[in-house]
Amino acid sequence: MDRLRGKTALITGAEGGLGNVIAGRFLAEGATVLGLDVLEAPRPGSILAGANAYYASVDITDENAVSAAVDAFVRDHSRPNVLVNTAGVLGPAKPGYMSTSEEFDFVFSVNVKGTWAVSKATVPHMIEAGGGSIINFSSIAGLVEEPRRWRFITLPRGRCG
Numbered sequence: 249m250d251r252l253r254g255k256t257a258l259i260t261g262a263e264g265g266l267g268n269v270i271a272g273r274f275l276a277e278g279a280t281v282l283g284l285d286v287l288e289a290p291r292p293g294s295i296l297a298g299a300n301a302y303y304a305s306v307d308i309t310d311e312n313a314v315s316a317a318v319d320a321f322v323r324d325h326s327r328p329n330v331l332v333n334t335a336g337v338l339g340p341a342k343p344g345y346m347s348t349s350e351e352f353d354f355v356f357s358v359n360v361k362g363t364w365a366v367s368k369a370t371v372p373h374m375i376e377a378g379g380g381s382i383i384n385f386s387s388i389a390g391l392v393e394e395p396r397r398w399r400f401i402t403l404p405r406g407r408c409g
């Protein structure tokens with residue numbers, strides 16, 4: 249239960265279903281966790297309100313806000329050794345040919361550009377620390393056609409790159 253003592257993990261979408269469970273596992277293994285989510289504050293009773301956990305309310309589509317939050321955490325606490333990108337949105341459940349350009353841009357900006365922005369802000373600190381690991385959550389929908397969600401295919405696939 250102590251395999252990650254001395255390590256720091258940055259987890260996006262940390263108040264979401266997967267992100268919060270992942271944050272809990274890192275904490276249980278002794279890591280320090282910075283959770284990023286667009287919510288104003290952690291949910292009541294969230295693991296991110298507990299010991300060794302820190303929270304930043306950040307919209308990952310805002311490159312400058314992401315970089316400011318990551319830099320401030322590094323200055324005040326520690327450099328991330330692990331980045332887990334789980335923040336994401338599904339967008340409206342309808343076929344791609346019915347989607348609007350605005351809907352596509354919104355999903356793309358969070359799932360792909362947001363993942364890029366957090367990685368861009370984090371990697372220089374990992375390099376300074378001698379290395380690190382990045383885990384991007386995609387979806388089986390990035391590999392297998394879902395007829396009623398084809399607009400979704402490009403986006404999870406984009407996160408694999």
Ligand SMILES: NC(=O)c1ccc[n+]([C@@H]2O[C@H](COP(=O)([O-])OP(=O)(O)OC[C@H]3O[C@@H](n4cnc5c(N)ncnc54)[C@H](O)[C@@H]3O)[C@@H](O)[C@H]2O)c1
Pocket residue numbers: 260261262263264265266267284285286287306307308309334335336337338358362385386387388
């Ligand atoms: N849960 C599954 O079964 C499953 C299956 C396939 C793929 N995925 C993918 O895994 C990821 C996480 O899934 P989940 O079930 O935890 O989703 P979720 O909706 O429970 O959590 C996503 C989190 O991302 C946050 N978020 C959304 N937009 C954001 C933004 N602009 N900036 C910062 N945070 C933002 C939300 O507030 C939320 O807390 C998603 O990308 C999802 O597409 C999940």
